[in-house]
Amino acid sequence: MASPSIPDDPLEWIATQLSDPACKCSLGGFGAVGMFAQDADAEVALKDHAIVVGAAGATLRIERGANIRLVAFETISSDSLSWNHGVAICTDQSRLLAAQSDCLRETGPDRSAIDEADRHVPCFAAGVASQQMRVLLRTADSDLLHALRHHTGLNFFDLPASVMELLARSPIDWIVETPVGRLEFRQRLTSHSLNMPCPVFIDRDLLASGLTYARGIAIPPGWMPCGYIFPPHPARAAPGMPKHFDEREHLRFQQILDRFGIAELVSLKRQTEADIAAGTTVMQPLKTRHETDIVRVVLRQRLTMGHGAGLEPWMEVFDRPLLEAVRKRPDASNR
Incomplete structure (x- = not known):
């Protein structure tokens, strides 16, 4: 029987996890993913249609209508003494995204923006896409708009260095859009942060691999992960950073595994x-x-x-x- 501390509603459970600054969340697919890290001031709003979480520089929205199934898992770690755990945010395969061009293209105003004030801002599909996600670029900066429009039709990985440098130092929103929701990163650079890396992890080889999730994770047939929740690990503060074993965190995840595991x-x-x-x-x-x-x-x-x-x-x-x-x-x- 499920623990009474674990809600039956997947969105309600996700909201409780995202209220914990020690919990991590990602959205995306194999090869392109955005990691949402909460902070102590993160605001979690559970609405009728979605969860919206705002933190410094990023906003996450997960949709209620996405037919979400949560799948908890534990896998062995590359460290021969440890293990990994998490909860996959899955949707049924009928809701996966249509095939996308692998070229940069303008898509018009971002009508799906989380903040209504952004819904008039020009948006581009980066050409980084799969059935699980697409990466979008949203900006009103005139220089960057000119550069992106000039290079429409190019593969994202073939954009000139000058454009990549402009992307790195211009006001722009990097967006990961999935069938379960979207994650928006606001890049508003200052003189102290001009070397800020791209907030979305993108790997060309992983995208080309044809994989949709790590082989060690078991996902039920007919379902596809489009994001993950990572509750605190009982033996690691972060990857490669062991900590004193926390029995409460271990037992807490075992309850999650009993409720959402296969x-x-x-x-x-x-x-x-x-x-x-x-x-x-x-x-x-x-x-x-x-x-x-x-x-x-x-x-x-x-x-x-x-x-x-x-x-x-x-x-x-x-x-x-x-x-x-x-x-x-x-x-x-x-x-």
Whole structure:
């Protein structure tokens, strides 16, 4: 049964997460994504039709009519001792975006702007697009407008260096638009921030890969992730920055996993935890990568929590890299 602290309404749950400055949110697709980082002054408004969250330099809107399904997951990390977690914001595949040109083109005033005052401002499709997202550029700056219009028809990655430099130092809004909502970044540079990087992560090779999400994440058939919620990690302050294990944050995410995770994988995880705690003999190798990864996550979490007794036979079967990493730790001889 779902925890009473977790609302049934996906938008209401997202709103509670976005009220926490330690929670992160991203919108986009594989190869082009914007990361929305809250701050202590972020304003979260849950309206009838959408969530709107405003923070310094960025505004996020997630639509109620997007037929959202939340899918919680845990995956193994590239760090052989750790794991990742998150909640995918999915929509059904019938709502995915139509194919877009890979060239820069003007689309007219931005009628979908979050702020009504921006709905008359000229907007350009950058040509960075997939069924999950498109990147838009919105500006009223005359020099930048002239440059963008002059280079309409070019692939975004082939724009001259002079245009990219102008993009980096002009007042412009970078927008990630998806079937579940949009994320707008206001670039209003000052003399102290002229080297500000592009607020949208764009990778040409990832866009060309044909992937729509990381292979380690299990997404139910017929659904597509267009964004992610990242609640605080119990063992990491940030990627590559370990912290003292926070049991409350761990238990909080386990409640989220029980509520929004794929039922078969959650059941496997809970059974594995029970088997290890009972000292049960190791099961045979599992059928799918996702099933195997669930067991590997359990092993990593138990080690992090200091419950390493009896894990070596399991690591021998399911996670040799973890076993080797454990054997190399300075305290290995004392266990």
